[in-house]
Amino acid sequence: MSEFDLIRKFFAAQAVARDDVIVGIGDDAAVLAPPAGQQLVVTTDNLVEGVHFAPGTDPAAIGQKALAVNLSDLAAMGAEPAWFLLNLTLPQPDAAWLEKFCAGLFAIASAHRVQLVGGNIARGPLNVAIEAHGFVPEGEALRRAGARPGDSIYVTGELGDAALALRHRLGTQPLPESDFAAVRERLDRPTPRVREGQLLRRFASSAIDISDGLVADLGHVLEASGVGALLVRERLPLSPTYRAHLAAAGWDRALAGGDDYELCFTVPARHDAEFARWQPKFGCRVTCVGEIVSGPGLQIVDAAGNRYEPQQRGHDHFAAAS
Amino acid sequence: MSEFDLIRKFFAAQAVARDDVIVGIGDDAAVLAPPAGQQLVVTTDNLVEGVHFAPGTDPAAIGQKALAVNLSDLAAMGAEPAWFLLNLTLPQPDAAWLEKFCAGLFAIASAHRVQLVGGNIARGPLNVAIEAHGFVPEGEALRRAGARPGDSIYVTGELGDAALALRHRLGTQPLPESDFAAVRERLDRPTPRVREGQLLRRFASSAIDISDGLVADLGHVLEASGVGALLVRERLPLSPTYRAHLAAAGWDRALAGGDDYELCFTVPARHDAEFARWQPKFGCRVTCVGEIVSGPGLQIVDAAGNRYEPQQRGHDHFAAAS
Numbered sequence: 001m002s003e004f005d006l007i008r009k010f011f012a013a014q015a016v017a018r019d020d021v022i023v024g025i026g027d028d029a030a031v032l033a034p035p036a037g038q039q040l041v042v043t044t045d046n047l048v049e050g051v052h053f054a055p056g057t058d059p060a061a062i063g064q065k066a067l068a069v070n071l072s073d074l075a076a077m078g079a080e081p082a083w084f085l086l087n088l089t090l091p092q093p094d095a096a097w098l099e100k101f102c103a104g105l106f107a108i109a110s111a112h113r114v115q116l117v118g119g120n121i122a123r124g125p126l127n128v129a130i131e132a133h134g135f136v137p138e139g140e141a142l143r144r145a146g147a148r149p150g151d152s153i154y155v156t157g158e159l160g161d162a163a164l165a166l167r168h169r170l171g172t173q174p175l176p177e178s179d180f181a182a183v184r185e186r187l188d189r190p191t192p193r194v195r196e197g198q199l200l201r202r203f204a205s206s207a208i209d210i211s212d213g214l215v216a217d218l219g220h221v222l223e224a225s226g227v228g229a230l231l232v233r234e235r236l237p238l239s240p241t242y243r244a245h246l247a248a249a250g251w252d253r254a255l256a257g258g259d260d261y262e263l264c265f266t267v268p269a270r271h272d273a274e275f276a277r278w279q280p281k282f283g284c285r286v287t288c289v290g291e292i293v294s295g296p297g298l299q300i301v302d303a304a305g306n307r308y309e310p311q312q313r314g315h316d317h318f319a320a321a322s
Numbered sequence: 323m324s325e326f327d328l329i330r331k332f333f334a335a336q337a338v339a340r341d342d343v344i345v346g347i348g349d350d351a352a353v354l355a356p357p358a359g360q361q362l363v364v365t366t367d368n369l370v371e372g373v374h375f376a377p378g379t380d381p382a383a384i385g386q387k388a389l390a391v392n393l394s395d396l397a398a399m400g401a402e403p404a405w406f407l408l409n410l411t412l413p414q415p416d417a418a419w420l421e422k423f424c425a426g427l428f429a430i431a432s433a434h435r436v437q438l439v440g441g442n443i444a445r446g447p448l449n450v451a452i453e454a455h456g457f458v459p460e461g462e463a464l465r466r467a468g469a470r471p472g473d474s475i476y477v478t479g480e481l482g483d484a485a486l487a488l489r490h491r492l493g494t495q496p497l498p499e500s501d502f503a504a505v506r507e508r509l510d511r512p513t514p515r516v517r518e519g520q521l522l523r524r525f526a527s528s529a530i531d532i533s534d535g536l537v538a539d540l541g542h543v544l545e546a547s548g549v550g551a552l553l554v555r556e557r558l559p560l561s562p563t564y565r566a567h568l569a570a571a572g573w574d575r576a577l578a579g580g581d582d583y584e585l586c587f588t589v590p591a592r593h594d595a596e597f598a599r600w601q602p603k604f605g606c607r608v609t610c611v612g613e614i615v616s617g618p619g620l621q622i623v624d625a626a627g628n629r630y631e632p633q634q635r636g637h638d639h640f641a642a643a644s
Contacts, residue, residue, distance in 0.1 A: 022361060023463060026546070028398035028531055029365035029456075031463045034356045039344060042439065043351035044407045044453060048446035076350035085366045087409065087451040117364065124370035125447040129409040131366060134351075141345060141353045209350055224348070 006093050006121060010102045011086070016115040018082065030117035032083060038135035041079035045069045046087075046129035054169070059097045060104030061188040062128060067108050068192045069211065070132035072261040075197030076209035078142040079134030081112050086119035087129040093121075104189075112194055136201070142265070144224035146206035151266035151292040153229060156193050157284045158239045159214060161186035163257025164249060173249065175241075182241045190261035191284075197263060199278050203271035208264050213256035214289075215313055218264050219298055231290035234303040255300070256312040266292055328443060332420045333408070336428050338437040342404065352439035354405060360457035363401035367391045368409075368451035376491070381419045382426030383510040384450060389430050390514045391533065392454035394583045397519030398531035400464040401456030403434050408441035409451040415443075426511075434516055458523070464587070466546035468528035473588035473614040475551060478515050479606045480561045481536060483508035485579020486571060495571065497563075504563040512583035513606075519585060521600050525593035530586050535578035536611075537635055540586050541620055553612035556625040577622070578634040588614055 012025055023031035034040050047066050049055055067084060074081050086105075090097070109116060114132065147153075165187035167173040168180045175183070193209075200207055206225055210217045214236075222229055236254045238246065262284075267275050279286060293299075300308045334347055345353035356362050369388050371377055389406060396403050408427075412419070431438065436454065469475075487509035489495040490502045497505070515531075522529050528547055532539045536558075544551055558576045560568065584606075589597050601608060615621075622630045 023465065027466050028395040028529075029363045029401065031399065031458070032362040032364060033460075034362055036358065040354040040356055040362070041351045042354060042405075042407060042455070044409050044440060044451075045442050046409050046411060046444055046451070048411055048444050051444060051446045073350040077353065079351065083364075085364060085453055087366050087368050087453075089368060089370055089449055118366060120367050120451075122368055122370050122373060124373045124449060127370075127411055127446060127449050127451075129366075129368070129442075129449075129451040131407055131409075131453040133364070136353070138355075143345065144349050207350075 006098065010098045011116060011119065014106050014116055015110045016113055018115045020082065021115055021117055024115065024117045032117065035135060037138055039138050039141060041074055041077045041134045041136055041141060042131065043070055043073035044129060044131040045073065046127060049126035058188065059100035063101040063104030064108045064189050066128040066130050067105055068190050068261060070130045071112060071192035071194055072190070072209040072211065074132055074134040075192050075194045076142065076207050076263055077136060078140060078197050078201040078207065079136045080198055081114045081132060081134040081194060083117045084114050084130055084132040086116060088119065089122045089124040089127040091123065091126060140201050142200055142204055142207040144206055144208050144221045147221055147225035147227050147266040147292045148205060148268060149227055149292050149294040151205050151268050152288050153218070153264065153266055153290045153292060154286050154288050155210065155214065155237060155262050155264050156196055156286055157262040158237045158242070159210070159260050159262060160242050160254030160257050161239050162190065162259035163253040164242060164245065166259065175245065179241050179244070183239065187259060190259065192261060193263045193284065196282050196284065199281055200265050202278060203267055203275040204265040205268050206266045210260040210262045210264050211258065213258045214264060215256045215298060215310055221264065222298060228293045228295040229290055229298050230293050231298065231300045233300055233308050235287060235289045237285060237287040252310045252312045255310045328415050328420065332424045333438060333441065336438055337432045338435055340404065340437045343437055343439055346437065346439045354439065357457060359460055361460050361463060363396055363399045363456045363458055363463060364453065365392055365395035366451060366453040367395065368449060371448035380510065381422035385423040385426030386430045386511050388450040388452050389427055390512050390583060392452045393434060393514035393516055394512070394531040394533065396454055396456040397514050397516045398464065398529050398585055399458060400462060400519050400523040400529065401458045402520055403436045403454060403456040403516060405439045406436050406452055406454040408438060410441065411444045411446040411449040413445065413448060462523050464522055464526055464529040466528055466530050466543045469543055469547035469549050469588040469614045470527060470590060471549055471614050471616040473527050473590050474610050475540070475586065475588055475612045475614060476608050476610050477532065477536065477559060477584050477586050478518055478604070478608055479584040480559045480564070481532070481582050481584060482564050482576030482579050483561050484512065484581035485575040486564060486567065488581065497567065501563050501566070505561065509581060512581065514583060515585045515606065518604050518606065521603055522585070522587050524600060525589050525597040526587040527590050528588045532582040532584045532586050533580065535580045536586060537578045537620060537632055543586065543588070544620060550615045550617040551612055551620050552615050553620065553622045555622055555630050557609065557611045559607060559609040574632045574634045577632045
């Protein structure tokens with residue numbers, strides 16, 4: 001099967017068909033009509049076999065996660081997703097693999113009404129790069145800069161389950177099968193907080209998505225905003241499964257494990273009422289984990305108020321090599 | 323050196339700074355302001371080590387070509403380039419490699435005033451994916467569909483030199499060193515016909531860029547337009563170097579060699595005068611190589627009018643594997 005046949009067979013038939021796609025798949029480039037008064041929000045991220053996922057991983061999970069991590073970045077900007085492009089490098093044109101991959105990819109695309117408008121398939125080591133586009137009303141994008149002393153720090157959902165699942169899979173901390181089953185989807189099929197991100201535009205002073213772990217990603221917010229933060233370790237939202245293994249797992253999976261794809265955001269006190277009004281619209285729990293302070297850096301304290309220093313600060317692709 | 327340090331050191335310092343980039347590198351996503359009345363044109367393409375270039379290739383050439391092939395796609399739509407994102411997967415954070423890569427990348431970015439607005443660096447087998455954005459006035463994008471019987475078929479520049487250079491490099495058809503020097507830049511540093519593509523909007527009925535060879539890419543135009551074509555082999559624009567090796571190289575390098583990154587476009591007779599008026603603005607030669615006909619398929623004839631069938635129809639990543 002040729003590259004063109006592959007593209008036709010698997011990628012040209014998708015459920016989403018948006019009015020703002022003037023030219024989609026099948027020309028030299030896509031032609032798109034951004035809505036008037038909106039700014040364009042664009043991000044790209046990739047998944048590499050052997051780095052982000054193990055050989056043999058369910059292709060549907062790869063397809064879903066490859067788009068999810070990009071939608072998570074759009075969510076962190078408060079953007080409404082619209083379109084994406086796919087750059088797929090794979091060793092051979094394996095129809096069974098592609099069918100599953102596309103099922104996962106298009107399931108999440110349909111759920112968020114994002115349309116695949118272009119891409120490229122090349123031969124080589126498995127690498128899935130996606131670039132996602134969304135909109136925000138002019139001037140309303142959520143930035144990392146913007147947190148001010150006194151703002152409360154919130155996170156969506158629960159932290160650390162993906163890291164627990166990964167440790168089970170790597171054999172470093174095996175879980176009972178039923179517990180692994182309870183957390184594995186958090187690693188394989190993270191839920192981008194797309195609707196929540198758009199709600200945040202009403203009251204958040206800053207936002208970021210937690211892909212490298214809360215400590216590392218909140219650190220980006222602090223650096224961009226020129227502020228510090230005080231986190232209370234015991235306030236971290238943990239799943240029942242994580243809590244059951246807390247003694248063995250420790251807090252660092254939740255603080256710095258990575259792959260959570262939750263949102264971390266700050267809310268000024270003057271917006272507390274507005275936040276409370278919109279909180280019922282959130283599709284997940286939202287937890288206050290600390291406060292922005294004027295002093296530099298991130299301080300973590302335990303329930304007794306003693307300083308806690310995580311042994312791990314976050315995920316960095318090249319930290320070990322440098 | 324960490325991923326963030328790498329990004330800061332090599333990618334945050336670029337010469338192009340556009341007013342329409344509201345948020346560039348360094349947040350969860352870029353925020354961009356598309357101009358009113360324009361449509362957005364978006365494309366993505368990648369270069370994989372061992373597939374698109376050999377290990378040891380000059381990193382500056384990889385950087386330049388990775389953007390050039392995307393700008394070529396924008397040119398084929400008649401778009402003015404504006405922004406790009408980079409998804410770079412590389413085995414280790416090699417500062418010397420990155421410095422050269424960025425020099426090549428930013429040289430062509432500056433020449434076309436396109437700004438790097440975001441991206442991602444991951445560890446893994448070397449793979450350079452770029453996604454480029456441009457604009458066209460509403461409704462003016464050049465399509466593959468649009469060629470009509472009677473339209474003349476043109477190509478920019480000269481065809482086949484990149485294929486000759488590749489055959490020299492692979493050892494299948496060695497050239498004298500001075501001849502290789504004359505064609506190697508056509509393989510390593512193709513020139514996207516960005517300005518020419520924008521001029522085409524005034525008179526072309528269809529356009530495509532020639533990345534997989536003229537026969538394959540013109541074939542896409544014919545299929546999308548529902549027409550056929552008659553090409554005259556001897557009209558193909560060849561460089562003096564190619565012409566000197568024509569006896570040994572044959573016509574198929576120019577017809578189907580790939581990696582030319584020239585534009586192929588069609589012009590209706592009613593636009594001949596307009597085309598003639600603008601042709602002096604082209605930065606390269608433009609050659610009429612044939613005509614669109616109503617019958618299906620592509621017919622190639624030699625100077626004597628005899629049918630000629632190329633042995634190779636074009637580049638396909640997966641054709642050999644399927």
